[in-house]
Amino acid sequence: MISTHATLLRVSDITESGVHIEAVEEPEWLTNLPELWSEGDEIQLISKIGIDLKVNRVLKEITVIGNISLSIQSPCSRCVEPVKIELNPNVSLVLSPADKIHEEDDLEHETYQGDEIDLSNYLREQVAIALPVKVVCSEECKGLCGKCGINLNSEVCNCEQQEIDPRFAILKDLKI
Numbered sequence: 001m002i003s004t005h006a007t008l009l010r011v012s013d014i015t016e017s018g019v020h021i022e023a024v025e026e027p028e029w030l031t032n033l034p035e036l037w038s039e040g041d042e043i044q045l046i047s048k049i050g051i052d053l054k055v056n057r058v059l060k061e062i063t064v065i066g067n068i069s070l071s072i073q074s075p076c077s078r079c080v081e082p083v084k085i086e087l088n089p090n091v092s093l094v095l096s097p098a099d100k101i102h103e104e105d106d107l108e109h110e111t112y113q114g115d116e117i118d119l120s121n122y123l124r125e126q127v128a129i130a131l132p133v134k135v136v137c138s139e140e141c142k143g144l145c146g147k148c149g150i151n152l153n154s155e156v157c158n159c160e161q162q163e164i165d166p167r168f169a170i171l172k173d174l175k176i
């Protein structure tokens, strides 16, 4: 099912056996996440957004469980090579009518009013939370040489040999 309103739920449509929401949203669906649309070489969205949710209702309490899937690309913070990352933020949400007050527990609680629930803002928020703060192509990435700028993962330069740590320079002059 591909629909721009897939994440808009009608409470009275949620049957006893639950509702399965499967949707694919265009990248524009996330236009309100500034992290993804900045001009620089930050995080770029490189896929559509898959949404797979199971919605259940017990009386007026609605449970939404599932996940979102998307791919992003971001430069490695050390060597600036582009890195592709698949994100799968989980969705685990309980919605109650706005007039009902809830005890705190492990699940995330939201409220709804009337018969319609628009999940899109909540889902976008889950994507925003899942975006990485810092991306590295590999934990072993050697980065770029601070002097000549070459990629030290694939090339070798002489910069480091020329620079002698002052502590070692003193040791060199010591006669033992």
Ligand SMILES: [Zn+2]
Binding pocket: 076, 077, 078, 079, 080, 081, 136, 137, 138, 141, 142, 143
């Ligand atoms: Zn790297």
Ligand SMILES: [Zn+2]
Binding pocket: 145, 146, 147, 148, 149, 150, 157, 158, 159, 160
């Ligand atoms: Zn160098």
